[in-house]
Amino acid sequence: AQSVTQLGSHVSVSEGALVLLRCNYSSSVPPYLFWYVQYPNQGLQLLLKYTTGATLVKGINGFEAEFKKSETSFHLTKPSAHMSDAAEYFCAVSEAGGFKTIFGAGTRLFVKA
Amino acid sequence: KAGVTQTPRYLIKTRGQQVTLSCSPISGHRSVSWYQQTPGQGLQFLFEYFSETQRNKGNFPGRFSGRQFSNSRSEMNVSTLELGDSALYLCASSLDGTGGAGETQYFGPGTRLLVL
Numbered sequence: 001a002q003s004v005t006q007l008g009s010h011v012s013v014s015e016g017a018l019v020l021l022r023c024n025y026s027s028s029v030p031p032y033l034f035w036y037v038q039y040p041n042q043g044l045q046l047l048l049k050y051t052t053g054a055t056l057v058k059g060i061n062g063f064e065a066e067f068k069k070s071e072t073s074f075h076l077t078k079p080s081a082h083m084s085d086a087a088e089y090f091c092a093v094s095e096a097g098g099f100k101t102i103f104g105a106g107t108r109l110f111v112k113a
Numbered sequence: 114k115a116g117v118t119q120t121p122r123y124l125i126k127t128r129g130q131q132v133t134l135s136c137s138p139i140s141g142h143r144s145v146s147w148y149q150q151t152p153g154q155g156l157q158f159l160f161e162y163f164s165e166t167q168r169n170k171g172n173f174p175g176r177f178s179g180r181q182f183s184n185s186r187s188e189m190n191v192s193t194l195e196l197g198d199s200a201l202y203l204c205a206s207s208l209d210g211t212g213g214a215g216e217t218q219y220f221g222p223g224t225r226l227l228v229l
Contacts, residue, residue, distance in 0.1 A: 103155060
């Protein structure tokens with residue numbers, strides 16, 4: 001069965017600092033992996049996704065994530081945090097052939113001025 | 114292209130009532146999924162519809178049901194509401210939901226349901 005674990009329900013960084021949000025997954029077949037962002041009172045917006053091919057995936061707003069099969073990880077990073085990055089971030093996994101996406105519990109990112 | 118729309122955006126009901134939520138997917142999208150989001154349980158998959166058929170189902174009681182119409186619009190219904198049903202209900206659409214290429218889901222803004 002698939003599962004997703006996001007380490008840290010809250011992460012706080014200073015503006016301009018590195019953002020690192022951790023995600024580990026479990027899947028019996030090669031997974032598709034996603035990061036979504038949710039701003040208050042809004043739905044989820046896709047930041048980036050990994051399907052096949054290059055393991056370093058670049059997304060919107062300067063975010064990127066690296067798929068590491070040996071570590072079953074898909075951590076999200078951004079070199080320099082901006083105040084507008086403050087939001088909740090969700091890592092998710094799905095398997096081909098059956099559309100059922102499993103989401104992690106979410107990590108709320110705080111950005112300090 | 115218009116995004117996923119959900120109506121109503123906010124809803125207040127009392128225990129024992131029933132509620133119907135609506136979702137209009139992006140034009141051309143045939144798969145619609147529903148999720149429940151609560152502070153305690155996070156985002157949980159309810160069910161997914163494709164071509165008017167329920168293809169996948171999460172672990173929710175039978176009080177939660179849905180349907181999809183020929184134009185891909187979808188509704189979900191919750192009968193005999195309980196306090197614990199208070200949540201943000203999110204709808205997501207995708208082209209055909211096969212996930213063959215890690216298909217992207219596009220989410221609506223959600224319907225916030227409060228059960229008193």
